[in-house]
Amino acid sequence: MRKHIPGLLRVFALLLVILACSQTFLPSAFAGEGAGSSVISGEAAPAGAESSAPRLTKDDYPASSVVRPRVAVWMAAQMHLWFAAFVLAVPIFVVIIEAIGIVKKDERYDRMAYEFIRVSMTAYTLTAVTGVLFTVVLFAFYPHLMKYLLSIFKPTVFLYFLFFILENAALILYFRLWKRLKTGAGKIAHLCIGIALNLAGTAIMFVANAWVTFMMSPAGVDIKGAFQGDIWAAVHNNLWNPMNLHRFIANIAYGGSIVGSYAAYRFLSSTTEEEKAHYDWMGYTANLVSIGALLPLPFAGYWLTAEIYAYSQQMGITLMGGVFAWLFIIQAVIIGALFLAANYYLWCGLSRSEGGRRYTPYIKYIAFMVAVSFIVWFTPHTLILKPWEASALGGQYHPYLGPLGLMPAKNTAVNIMLLFTFLSFLFYRRANRVAVVSWAPYGKAAQAAIFSAAILNIVFLGVYYGYFANTVYKVASSVPQVATTLFAIIACLVIEFFIYRGAKEAGVYRWGRMPERSQYAIFLITVSFTWLMGLMGYVRAAIRQHWHVFSVMRDASADAFTPTIGYAANVVSVGTIIFMALVVFIFWLSGRKGADFGE
Amino acid sequence: MNKRFLKVAAFSVAIIAAYTLFSSLYVPPMKPEEPPSLEAVHAVGVEGLISLGEKVFKGKGACALCHNAAGRAPLLDNIMEAANTRIASIDYHGSAKTAEEYIRESLASPSAYVVPGYGMAGDELTSPMPDVTTGAIGLSAQEVDSVIAYLQRLSGVDVTVTGEAGGIDVSGAIEATTDSEGAR
Numbered sequence: 001m002r003k004h005i006p007g008l009l010r011v012f013a014l015l016l017v018i019l020a021c022s023q024t025f026l027p028s029a030f031a032g033e034g035a036g037s038s039v040i041s042g043e044a045a046p047a048g049a050e051s052s053a054p055r056l057t058k059d060d061y062p063a064s065s066v067v068r069p070r071v072a073v074w075m076a077a078q079m080h081l082w083f084a085a086f087v088l089a090v091p092i093f094v095v096i097i098e099a100i101g102i103v104k105k106d107e108r109y110d111r112m113a114y115e116f117i118r119v120s121m122t123a124y125t126l127t128a129v130t131g132v133l134f135t136v137v138l139f140a141f142y143p144h145l146m147k148y149l150l151s152i153f154k155p156t157v158f159l160y161f162l163f164f165i166l167e168n169a170a171l172i173l174y175f176r177l178w179k180r181l182k183t184g185a186g187k188i189a190h191l192c193i194g195i196a197l198n199l200a201g202t203a204i205m206f207v208a209n210a211w212v213t214f215m216m217s218p219a220g221v222d223i224k225g226a227f228q229g230d231i232w233a234a235v236h237n238n239l240w241n242p243m244n245l246h247r248f249i250a251n252i253a254y255g256g257s258i259v260g261s262y263a264a265y266r267f268l269s270s271t272t273e274e275e276k277a278h279y280d281w282m283g284y285t286a287n288l289v290s291i292g293a294l295l296p297l298p299f300a301g302y303w304l305t306a307e308i309y310a311y312s313q314q315m316g317i318t319l320m321g322g323v324f325a326w327l328f329i330i331q332a333v334i335i336g337a338l339f340l341a342a343n344y345y346l347w348c349g350l351s352r353s354e355g356g357r358r359y360t361p362y363i364k365y366i367a368f369m370v371a372v373s374f375i376v377w378f379t380p381h382t383l384i385l386k387p388w389e390a391s392a393l394g395g396q397y398h399p400y401l402g403p404l405g406l407m408p409a410k411n412t413a414v415n416i417m418l419l420f421t422f423l424s425f426l427f428y429r430r431a432n433r434v435a436v437v438s439w440a441p442y443g444k445a446a447q448a449a450i451f452s453a454a455i456l457n458i459v460f461l462g463v464y465y466g467y468f469a470n471t472v473y474k475v476a477s478s479v480p481q482v483a484t485t486l487f488a489i490i491a492c493l494v495i496e497f498f499i500y501r502g503a504k505e506a507g508v509y510r511w512g513r514m515p516e517r518s519q520y521a522i523f524l525i526t527v528s529f530t531w532l533m534g535l536m537g538y539v540r541a542a543i544r545q546h547w548h549v550f551s552v553m554r555d556a557s558a559d560a561f562t563p564t565i566g567y568a569a570n571v572v573s574v575g576t577i578i579f580m581a582l583v584v585f586i587f588w589l590s591g592r593k594g595a596d597f598g599e
Numbered sequence: 600m601n602k603r604f605l606k607v608a609a610f611s612v613a614i615i616a617a618y619t620l621f622s623s624l625y626v627p628p629m630k631p632e633e634p635p636s637l638e639a640v641h642a643v644g645v646e647g648l649i650s651l652g653e654k655v656f657k658g659k660g661a662c663a664l665c666h667n668a669a670g671r672a673p674l675l676d677n678i679m680e681a682a683n684t685r686i687a688s689i690d691y692h693g694s695a696k697t698a699e700e701y702i703r704e705s706l707a708s709p710s711a712y713v714v715p716g717y718g719m720a721g722d723e724l725t726s727p728m729p730d731v732t733t734g735a736i737g738l739s740a741q742e743v744d745s746v747i748a749y750l751q752r753l754s755g756v757d758v759t760v761t762g763e764a765g766g767i768d769v770s771g772a773i774e775a776t777t778d779s780e781g782a783r
């Protein structure tokens with residue numbers, strides 16, 4: 001039975017997608033849904049104003065006694081987003097791993113890549129199912145909004161399905177041909193199919209991002225929402241590219257973390273040394289990709305934020321000031337936890353080799369620096385205080401902590417945290433190597449100099465711009481700081497590469513010699529990531545406030561209000577648990593006998 | 600269900616629970632702004648107008664979001680006096696003759712005059728303030744009057760606006776009175 005579930009699911013999903021597709025192109029088919037109340041009332045759409053965004057009243061929203069409409073849409077959207085992130089992310093990860101395998105001529109990479117594309121197949125089906133579910137609840141509960149969006153984006157819906165079919169085809173080819181195209185030109189061709197798969201997948205996401213960002217920063221429509229005819233303008237709205245980049249990078253990090261958790265679980269269940277070694281190595285590699293992608297993510301996040309401010313100062317302040325200031329404290333806590341876990345995992349990795357012991361004394365200093373940066377990072381700036389608290393403090397800002405809450409201080413902290421995480425990585429890499437080049441001491445001195453200079457420069461920039469420059473220039477510190485961090489990382493990596501060329505091993509290096517608790521760091525990363533994505537999805541929607549399409553189409557439903565952070569956290573937690581359960585189910589399915597590479 | 604699986608599941612649920620508790624216990628339970636009412640507003644008399652103005656200033660108008668101690672926008676507690684200084688300045692090229700007109704102009708076409716140091720990043724001639732009579736904020740004529748009345752009271756001068764324009768439907772915030780913020 002277990003063997004047939006994926007196939008059955010796939011057929012089911014295909015039917016659903018075809019159904020949804022046909023419905024989308026015949027929007028009238030949905031008009032009947034929602035107990036007749038979805039027929040636009042005369043007031044809502046005065047004759048002759050058809051192209052403007054409709055102005056709705058409460059009665060234009062189908063009611064439901066079974067579910068809370070917004071919660072249903074929210075859950076469906078979140079499930080779909082998580083699965084979509086999963087199936088976009090894993091193939092990116094798989095292709096990267098396959099390519100590394102080809103370059104390094106190492107079978108292990110290939111085996112791991114294959115193991116994962118297999119998991120993807122079932123996840124893909126669930127993505128389609130949740131996508132259909134999402135579409136259905138959207139049309140059922142928000143028929144007018146969907147009609148309006150479709151009136152603008154219809155051609156792109158077609159593109160979406162086209163890419164969907166292409167992606168599907170590429171995925172099936174990629175999977176089925178894996179063992180047939182194993183060598184030489186065939187292998188390269190296979191890799192190209194994988195790249196095509198990813199291009200199609202990324203294209204799908206970009207199309208969907210256009211819809212989402214249009215709702216935040218509408219373009220190509222006039223002040224009343226009437227479409228001006230240029231669909232590219234609507235697609236290419238202010239937030240489209242920042243969102244594309246942020247989600248693309250986040251997806252790689254997310255995919256890596258899911259693969260990491262899978263490996264961690266298999267590591268814990270391994271019975272032989274060989275198995276343990278394989279899954280330890282897999283967990284390490286996945287984690288490396290994940291953390292590597294995590295490093296640039298804050299910068300992509302800042303770009304997104306900057307564009308939100310540029311589009312609408314009001315939306316920007318709604319995002320970063322007031323109530324949501326607390327949301328970013330939660331975000332900071334989670335990201336801090338991610339970094340701490342990543343560092344912890346690297347430190348545990350020192351035990352894989354004999355040489356690692358040389359570096360263990362330094363761990364405490366790195367841990368200290370990361371912790372201090374973390375504390376600065378999550379010091380709130382605009383505290384929401386009770387009036388008597390505010391007067392006791394003499395204002396909204398704490399006299400000593402207030403300055404730490406400023407953006408330049410946070411930027412400084414993030415950059416320092418990144419640099420020290422990088423240092424953990426360098427130590428880990430060095431753990432079992434002994435340089436043979438004669439100039440190694442000078443190289444290391446140069447690295448130390450670059451590293452220290454970078455830290456000093458970052459602190460200087462932060463202090464200078466944060467406390468001595470005009471308010472308007474406060475954020476200006478972030479660009480040179482980021483540049484410093486990136487420069488230091490790249491320069492140190494290059495030097496590192498040459499110092500340790502042809503290096504000797506310090507002792508035996510043994511994959512699998514990891515304490516069990518180290519694997520929990522990986523679980524923590526995956527769970528935190530999933531939860532964080534849910535939380536950020538909430539804030540993305542929340543900053544539109546009571547608008548379906550910001551400033552153009554108002555949400556007149558009973559659910560137009562913004563839920564509190566606490567409430568959102570509950571919804572996200574329930575969602576995370578459901579999603580995790582489904583992922584476990586997928587792994588269970590793909591873990592069935594006979595599906596292994598060596599069958 | 601083996602022990603290992605349960606251990607990992609319990610660990611994961613514990614993390615989720617920790618984040619959930621952090622979000623609801625540590626983070627103060629604050630309610631985000633309620634959406635502005637869809638009903639048209641009416642204000643009675645000067646005091647009615649001023650109290651409506653205060654509501655608009657702190658709520659629907661989103662003025663307090665930017666005009667506060669954080670320094671993103673100038674404080675408005677003495678705007679009538681400031682307005683007279685602005686009009687007298689040689690850099691002023693707007694069309695206002697009185698302080699009241701200056702405020703009205705600031706609301707409908709903020710870029711007519713941009714207070715030095717407060718322009719968009721890299722573009723000192725464009726105001727980051729949106730046209731509040733349209734777009735996402737979309738104040739009605741009476742709400743604009745009420746805010747002006749409120750600001751006049753705040754500055755300690757006589758309230759000169761009457762709010763005669765009153766009672767206009769403000770629901771969709773789509774009533775465009777200017778086109779300066781038009782289609783992006």
Ligand code: HEM
Binds near residue numbers: 294299536539
């Ligand atoms: C290390 C730093 C960051 C991490 C790890 C991170 C992580 C994430 C993740 C995982 C998502 C979901 C992406 C997806 O759905 O594919 C996301 C979305 C988002 N992030 Fe970030 N982010 C970071 C920094 C920032 C910053 C600094 C901001 C802005 C203040 C920000 C704003 C957003 C917003 C608004 C979304 C919603 C986009 C959406 O899901 O539709 N992020 N972030």
